[in-house]
Amino acid sequence: MQESLRRFKAGIFQALAHPTRIAILEQLKERELSVSELCERLALEQANASQHLAVLRHRNIVLPRKEGNQVHYSLRDPILGQVLDLMREYFHKHLEEALAMLREEGKESVAPRRRNEVPR
Amino acid sequence: MQESLRRFKAGIFQALAHPTRIAILEQLKERELSVSELCERLALEQANASQHLAVLRHRNIVLPRKEGNQVHYSLRDPILGQVLDLMREYFHKHLEEALAMLREEGKESVAPRRRNEVPR
DNA sequence: ATCGCATATTCAATTATTCTTATATACGGA
DNA sequence: TCCGTATATAAGAATAATTGAATATGCGAT
Secondary structure, eight states, X not given: OOHHHHHHHHHHHHHHOSHXXXXXXXXXXXXXXXXXXXXXXXXXXXXXXXXXXXXXXXXXXXXXXXXXXXXXXXXXXXXXXXXXXXXXXXXXXXXXXXXHHHHHTTOOOOOOOOTTOOOO | OOHHHHHHHHHHHHHHOSHHHHHHHHHHHHSOEEHHHHHHHHTOOHHHHHHHHXXXXXXXXXXXXXXXXXXXXXXXOHHHHHHHHHHXXXXXXXXXXXXXXXXXXXXXXXXXXOTTOOOO
């Protein structure tokens, strides 16, 4: 597979690689929502929500539907919903380490590794 | 779901969000490989491969196994293999637009949208 | 036409990723 | 021990992503 195709996939993952956008997609997985509904549910600034939606839109991950004054967004392909479901499963499976990882967050003690040890 | 859990998921996606790391994972999905084998197959610089492997390692996506002089890496959880498979399916389904998107790459003509049009 | 609301875009500042080059560490063998 | 190979890390420059504030656009109602 060529570099360009991998860039396409990487682009999709990159679009998913932000907590806010994951939150948005988890909402849209259930049903179509307007921008203001999303802002309300997720406590987002309007401009910020719009920017994140733009990221998702540019990757064709999300579909806008205009209705009068507002824009309703929906998840374009259920496959990405499945991906999110798999991630949920993955998350549960690795709950312990996920929590540990989150607890470690912010620490920067370097803890030099002992000789003969495999890298962190 | 809390912000911290979404950060965990976003972190995984972020680790997947690079063409080189996708290439690495697609190789490891098939079988365990040493760093030098990966470098050879993917035509990577040693230092660069090592950095990308470090990203995957820190997320516990990939597992190092030391054997004498070298380190063999494997995919830690087949779920992520499934995720890559779903992405492949997604990719095929949206092949047309993917190609269009890739063709557009590098252009920066802004193409002002017509009034009454839904955003890009 | 003008107002008000919903949404989108732009800009500048900050922060995070990525690449390259150089150096460090760990190991096995002579 | 010292050497060569495999891998990891560090440092710096280049690039990209994120944010908040300000502004723009599109639409419905008056």
